Amino acid sequence: MKIQGKMFLWLSLFVLVMAAVYGVWSKEPAGTTALFLAFGLCVMVGYYLAFTARRVDVGAGDDKDADVADDAGELGFFAPHSWQPLSLALGGSLAFLSICFGWWLMYFSAPIILVGLLGWVFEFYRGENQNQ
Structure with missing residues (x-):
């Protein structure tokens, strides 16, 4: 680094x-x-x-003397099957489209963004992924 x-x-x-x-x-x-x-x-x-x-x-x-294999191994924990990035992408796309078509479209995109963001943040606090 x-x-x-x-x-x-x-x-x-x-x-x-x-x-x-x-x-x-x-x-x-x-x-x-x-x-x-x-x-x-x-x-x-x-x-x-x-x-x-x-x-x-x-x-x-x-x-400087390291091999490529020296950097192998676990890189971190990632959510195995999360739908939240898809909802954030949809909400973000609608938000950027609101610049083109009109700011009224932001009324539809803001709740989608909030639901996606809150769902992603609290993904491991509820449901089948809940840590016990």
Whole structure:
């Protein structure tokens, strides 16, 4: 993670310089704002990866002599059969369509998003997946 954190922090410096150059040359506010927001996102991801790399063990990605097989193993726990991402995708799609067709469509998409989000958060607190 240490290498990825450094890569994102260097990328953020590049994006910052390009945002300044683009803003001076083009005098176009939308693209300049988008580049400065991309700079902020790169800084956030880079800081998170660098901060986390100090607290966890060295991974195979940080070892120059590591093999591909050294990174094998369990990566975490994932829900085996969850329908909640589908409802969030449907609600998000309707929300973005409301920008095109009219804001009234947001009245239908917001409840779908809320149901999907709450269902995903509390998925393992009820029903067959409940931890005992």
